[in-house]
Structure formats: structure tokens, C-alpha cells
Amino acid sequence: xxxxxxxxxxxxxxxxxxxxxxxxxxxxxxxxxxxxxxxxxxxxxxxxxxxxxxxxxxxxxxxxxxxxxxxxxxxxxxxxxxxxxxxxxxxxxxxxxxxxxxxxxxxxxxxxxxxxxxxxxxxxxxxxxxxxxxxxxxxxxxxxxxxxxxxxxxxxxxxxxxxxxxxxxxxxxxx
Amino acid sequence: xxxxxxxxxxxxxxxxxxxxxxxxxxxxxxxxxxxxxxxxxxxxxxxxxxxxxxxxxxxxxxxxxxxxxxxxxxxxxxxxxxxxxxxxxxxxxxxxxxxxxxxxxxxxxxxxxxxxxxxxxxxxxxxxxxxxxxxxxxxxxxxxxxxxxxxxxxxxxxxxxxxxxxxxxxxxxxxxxxxxxxxxxxxxxxxxxxxxxxxxxxxxxxxxxxxxxxxxxxxxxxxxxxxxxxxxxxxxxxxxxxxxxxxxxxxxxxxxxxxxxxxxxxxxxxxxxxxxxxxxxxxxxxxxxxxxxxxxxxxxxxxxxxxxxxxxxxxxxxxxxxxxxxxxxxxxxxxxxxxxxxxxxxxxxxxxxxxxxxxxxxxxxxxxxxxxxxxxxxxxxxxxxxxxxxxxxxxxxxxxxxxxxxxxxxxxxxxxxxxxxxxxxxxxxxxxx
Numbered sequence: 319x320x321x322x323x324x325x326x327x328x329x330x331x332x333x334x335x336x337x338x339x340x341x342x343x344x345x346x347x348x349x350x351x352x353x354x355x356x357x358x359x360x361x362x363x364x365x366x367x368x369x370x371x372x373x374x375x376x377x378x379x380x381x382x383x384x385x386x387x388x389x390x391x392x393x394x395x396x397x398x399x400x401x402x403x404x405x406x407x408x409x410x411x412x413x414x415x416x417x418x419x420x421x422x423x424x425x426x427x428x429x430x431x432x433x434x435x436x437x438x439x440x441x442x443x444x445x446x447x448x449x450x451x452x453x454x455x456x457x458x459x460x461x462x463x464x465x466x467x468x469x470x471x472x473x474x475x476x477x478x479x480x481x482x483x484x485x486x487x488x489x490x491x492x493x
Numbered sequence: 494x495x496x497x498x499x500x501x502x503x504x505x506x507x508x509x510x511x512x513x514x515x516x517x518x519x520x521x522x523x524x525x526x527x528x529x530x531x532x533x534x535x536x537x538x539x540x541x542x543x544x545x546x547x548x549x550x551x552x553x554x555x556x557x558x559x560x561x562x563x564x565x566x567x568x569x570x571x572x573x574x575x576x577x578x579x580x581x582x583x584x585x586x587x588x589x590x591x592x593x594x595x596x597x598x599x600x601x602x603x604x605x606x607x608x609x610x611x612x613x614x615x616x617x618x619x620x621x622x623x624x625x626x627x628x629x630x631x632x633x634x635x636x637x638x639x640x641x642x643x644x645x646x647x648x649x650x651x652x653x654x655x656x657x658x659x660x661x662x663x664x665x666x667x668x669x670x671x672x673x674x675x676x677x678x679x680x681x682x683x684x685x686x687x688x689x690x691x692x693x694x695x696x697x698x699x700x701x702x703x704x705x706x707x708x709x710x711x712x713x714x715x716x717x718x719x720x721x722x723x724x725x726x727x728x729x730x731x732x733x734x735x736x737x738x739x740x741x742x743x744x745x746x747x748x749x750x751x752x753x754x755x756x757x758x759x760x761x762x763x764x765x766x767x768x769x770x771x772x773x774x775x776x777x778x779x780x781x782x783x784x785x786x787x788x789x790x791x792x793x794x795x796x797x798x799x800x801x802x803x804x805x806x807x808x809x810x811x812x813x814x815x816x817x818x819x820x821x822x823x824x825x826x827x828x829x830x831x832x833x834x835x836x837x838x839x840x841x842x843x844x845x846x847x848x849x850x851x852x853x854x855x856x857x858x859x860x861x862x863x864x865x866x867x868x869x870x871x872x873x874x875x876x877x878x879x880x881x882x883x884x885x886x887x888x889x890x891x892x893x894x895x896x897x898x899x900x901x902x903x904x905x906x907x908x909x910x911x912x913x914x915x916x917x918x919x920x921x922x923x924x925x926x
Contacts, residue, residue, distance in 0.1 A: 337776070338768045341559045348560075348743035352736070379553060382739065387551035389559055393776035402773045403516035403780060404831045408873055410514040425515035432523045439543035465547050 320484065326477035330395035333474055337396075340389035344382050351378040377457035384454075387464050395474035398482075419489035426486060430479040433472045440469030496532055500795030503528040507788070507838070517834040518777075521784030528791035541790060549783040553739060554660045558608075559775035560742030561651045564723075564749050565607030566767035566774075571753030573720060574616045577602045580716035582624070583705045590692035590699040592628055593638045594685050596621040600642035601681040602717060604649035605724040606749070608656070609774070610832060610869050614643025614877045618884035631698040632888045634691065637896020639884075640877040641904070642684055644866040647832060649677035650728060651742065654836055654865070657782050658858045661789070661840050665855075666738045667731040668922035672855045674728075675917050676863065676907065683903035691899055719752055732925060778833060785837035798845045806849035813912070815850060819843055820864055820908075827868015831876055835865055859918040860911060867904045870897045 357372025375381075397403060410421055444465035452461050503524055510520045522542070530538025549555065568574065581595035581602070588594070600617050607613050618639045625635035647654045650670035659666040692699045705713075727745040730736035736744065753759035792798055805815055822843075826835050839861075847857045869877045878893050885893075911917055 334769070334772060338772045341563060341768065341771060341775070344556060345560055345563065345743045345746050348740055349747045352740055352744055382556050383551040383553050386553070386556035386559070387547065389556075389772065390550045390776055390779040393772045394780065397773050397776040397780070398516075400773060402777050403518060404777060404834050405514045405516045406512050406830055406834075407514045408829065409512040421513050425510070425513050425519075428510075428515060428523050429519045432519055432526065435526070435539065436542055436546060439539050440546070443540070443543040443547070461547075464551065465543070468543075468547055468550065 320481075322477060322484075323481045326395075326474070326481050327399055329474050330399050330478055333392040333471060334396035337389045337391075337393035340385045340392070344385045344389065347375065347378060347381055347385070351375045377454065377459070380454040380457055380459060384459065384464050388467060391468045391471040394471055395478050398475055398478045416490065416492075419486050419492075422486040423483065423490055426479055426483045430476060430483060433475045433479060437469050437472035437476060440465050440472060444469060496795045497797055497800055499528065499532055500792060500797030503791060503795070504797070504842075511830070511834075511838075516780070517831070517838075518780035518782075518784035521781070521788040521838070525784065525787035525789070525791040529787070529794060532791070532794045542787065545787050545790065546783055549786050550779065552660070554666070555656070555779065555782065557651075557656055557666070557739045557742045558653055558778055559771060560739065560746050561608045561653065561656070562612075562774050562778075563767070563771040564651075564727075564742060564746040565609070565612055566770050567746065567749045567753060567759065567764070568603070568606045568723075569612070569616045570763040570767045571749070571756070571758040573606065573749075574599065574603050575620050576716035577720055578617065578620045578624075580713040582702070583709050583713035586702040587704045589696055589701045590688050591702050592621070592625045592630060593634060593688045593692075593699055596625070596635075596638050597642040597681055597684045597688065600639070601645050601649060601677065602720050604645040604647075604677065605720060605728075606651075606745070607646050608651045608653040610644045610646040610866070610877050611880050612774075613646035614640055614880045615884060617643060618881050622881075622885050625699075628702050629700055631896075632885065633892040633896035634688070634698050635896070636881050636885050636888050636893040637898070637900055638684070638688065640870050640875065640881040640893060640897050641900030642681075643877050643880070644869050644904075645677055645681060648673050648680065648859075648862055648866060650674065651738075651745075652862070653778055654833060654862050655858060656738070657778070657833065658836060658840065658862075660782075661785065661837070662844050662854055662858070664858065665922075665925075667734075668855050668925055669858050670728065670731060670738075671921040671925055672859050672918040673862070674921055676859055676911055679910065679917060680863075680866075680904065680907045683907050684900060687899050687903045723749060723752075734925075781834055781837050785841070788838075789841040792841045798842050801842060802845035802849040805846050812850045812852075815846070816852070816912075819846065820860070823861055823864040824867060824871075827865045828871045828873065828875075830868070832862075832865040832869050835868060836861060853915065853919060855922055856911075856915045856918050860908070863904065863908050863911060867901060867908075870901065870904075 351374050354372045355374040357369040361369035410418055444462040448462040507524050526538050526542050529541050578599040581598040585591040585594050603613050650673050655669040656666055659669045727741045730741045872894050882890050882893055
């Protein structure tokens, strides 16, 4: 499984930067909306012509939600690569190395099952949303691409976990 | 087997798996899915998984987390923490124990822009520990101070814990933020008092620093102005209902970047680094929250939390005794677990109990945040202590824990005061529109 290590890390990193871009976009979009909304208020109060064309950005709420889902989902794989998820290691670290490897293999397997299911179900759910033509209320943006995004991002986590598994499994059988 | 029994088994397996070094969010998601599928059916469980994940990831309320984390990271990389400490240092550094007091003040200040204990402890540790070492402070006192005062990060708003607590229990995040301010100030004062008393008893712990002139003092005030402006913008905006918390966080992050760029204190590499940290931290938080939501749904179908709440509220015990047991559970759990994970795990179970006992949900939020603050500095898993020990590699872990002990007493006093006078937390939220 070693051959998967490089591509999975590479993919995780690319997705990570997409997630980062999502956060920056969320910030910029929300700030632009606040400023434009402020302009509207000023125009109504003081009738300054400069602000007459200011309008809040329609659908900011929806866009921020969608960007939020990208920001989290696409960061999952790289956060796993960097062991960035909170875990309680204090008890496991007391066991001998072999036992630690056994526990790690089992828990990685559980994680893998979870993300395989999540990836599969997200794809099904997205297909369902696509068929039903569900869209956001203001901008009429379809939901399904973002759910597919979660499915894809979860598949990337599976790759990372698979590589982890390939590393801890040999430790179990080491003589 | 009754559904309640399944719920109890689920909880026991959860506790076992939590100690297996499996990521906390994964454990809760996995068991939540298994349990829900067992109680309802497999198809429902599979559907629940995809739906819960999409709903949490795209929740508007939770988008506030990456934005506040971003604000704190930019503040760190652009040196706001350094300037805060410098100001506090010039103001009180010449007194005995002054540098440690300055550390508490700077931590409180940094907490006003950062929402996590680890970030506050790590940030202030790198800034303040070398200084205290230079002035021959007892390193146990110095490291203990940073670890304890760093825990203010989750009490003084913005606070990641208040955000997720607010969302899971459907409380106003603005009110929770407001509720954290006075207890945060009270706790800071208690920390200062603890240092003062320790140094009074043993002056060699913390020798006096160099004297500063009035001019320097006035000049140093500039260092806290930006933090004050940021805090006023963010909290003022939420408090007066001008911004939603997400908008306040976005404006705060943007303003922090703007100020750092104007002061030429933010380079491209440090911007990229702060974004990378933000992405990782937010993902970590959101994965835990998502896991907790899935697990919470499993708990809900077993009706365990409600049964427990009904049972507990029917016990022939006074409310404060039940509350004390709840607090003990948090304290004990907090010793082993990260603050956020601990709160996420227990809210589905203890929140209904606190409601059945008739406690104010906002007040309850502040109380459990205060208790988990104790958790992050108590052995064996005092996360903050490990963070500080990562910064001060030459100080043995036992010394840091020893330095933390007197601060724990301050936290305990603060907690007791809050139990006796709930108004300390509830006064400010009561003023909100």
C-alpha cells in the first residue's frame, strides 16, 4: 500500500488549500455584505448619493453555509495526515508496542469503515438531491454538488486511513 | 433488550473506545451510527450519517468557528500577543511577581481575540516564558501561570466552546459570550491575587523587574489599543445586535488582517501559515461536533438522557447536591480529555438534567466551561500543561503541575462564587436586547 502514500498526501494537501480558500472567501463575502448593508442604512438615513447603489449581496447566508461545508470537508484528509484530530493517547501509550499496534489497527479499521460508509452514503444522498432538484431558497443553487464534495473528501480520508493501516498492520505481525 | 439498556451499553463502549487513541470525533460518529442503526434500522442509520454530516458542515451557526480561529491565528502571527505582553509588562513588571501578573493580564487580553485554551497558552508561553526566565523567576510559578491563565481563552469571548455549546443546546451565542465576560474578569483577578499572595510569602519566587518611567507607561498603552478596538468591534457588534456572531467573526478576522498589513507585521508566509493552522483547527473542532451530533441522535432514540434527567430530578436530594455530582463528573472527565471533546460528549446527557433541575442554560454553560478549564490544567491529561511544556522544554512536567496547583485553587473559588452568585454570569446577558 506504500505506493498510495505519496498520491494520498498530495491529494489531501490540494484539498486542504481548497478548504483554506473556502475560509478566506467566507470572510471576504461576509465583510462585503456587511459593508454594502451598512451603505444601504447610510443612504436611508442621510441620502448620500454615493451609497445609492449599495445593496446587500443576495444569498450571502447560503453561500457562507456552502463555503463552510467545503472548508471543513476538504480539510479532513490533511488533518488526518497531520494527526490533527483530538484523541486520548494516555492509556494506549502504557501498553507494549505490539498491543499498541493491534489497537491502532483496529481503530484505524473502524475509522476506515466509517468514512467508506460516509463517502458512499453522501454520493447516494447527493444523487437523491439531484433527482429531487433541491435548491437553496434565495440563489436557487443546487445542494448536490456540495454533498458530492463531502463524498469525495471522505474518499480522500479513506485513502489516508488505508495508508495508515498499511503501516500499523505489519507492526502487529513483526517477529 | 430495552432501548435504554442499548443506550447504556453504547455509553460504556464509547468510554472504552475513547481511550483507544482513536480520534474522538470518529469514535462518536462510528458508535452513533452503529447504535442508531441497531435501534432503528440500518437504512435509517446510513441516511442519518450522510445527512448529519452535511447539515453540521453547512450550518451557518458553526461557520463562526473557522472565522474566529482565523482572527486568533492572524493576531498571533502578526505579534499582537507580544505587544499585549509588552504593555502589561511596562505597567506592572517592576513589582515583585509583576511579570507573572503581566502574563495573566496579557492572557486575558489575548483571550479576547482567541477562542481556545491551547492557542492562548502556546502563544503567551512563547512570548512570556523567556522573559520570566531572564528575570530569574521560579520556572514552576512561571509555567504554572501561563498554563492556568491560558485557560481563560475559552471563558473570555470569543470562545469556541461557547459557540458549540450554544448550537447544541439552542442558546444565543451572543448571550453566552456576554455571560463569559464578568467571570473571566473575576478569574483573572483571582489569578493575580494568587500570584500576589505566593510572592508575598516567598519573594524569591519572582524578583522585581526593571523600573519604567511614566512616559514609557503611557507609550505602552498603544500596545493594547488594537486589542481593545477588536474586542469592541466584535463583542460590541454582537452585544448591540448589529452583527450575527458569524458576521462579527468575519469582520474581526478581516480587521485583524487589515491592521497587521498596515503595521507591516504580516508577511505572506505568516498569512499562509495562519490560514493552514486555522483550517486544521477548525476541521478538528467540526469533526468532534459532527461526531457529537450523530452520537446525540443515537442517545435521543434510546431516550436515555430524558430518562436520566427524569430519574435524577426525582431523587430525594437537594439540587445543589446533584449539581455537585455533575460537576465532579466534569472535573474527573476533564482530567483525561480535551475540553471540547468532554463538553461535546456530556452535553446530550447532562444538559437535559440541568434543565430538569431548573437551572439557567446560559449559567450552566459558563459553569461547565469553568470546570473544563480546571480539567485542562489537572494531571494526567492537562492539555495546557503539555502545551506549555512543549514551549518550556527544560522545565520538568511535575514542576509545571506544581505551579498550576495554587491556580487551581483560584479556579475553584471562582466556581464556588459562580454557584452562589449566578448573577456574575447572568448580569450582562440580561442587559442584551
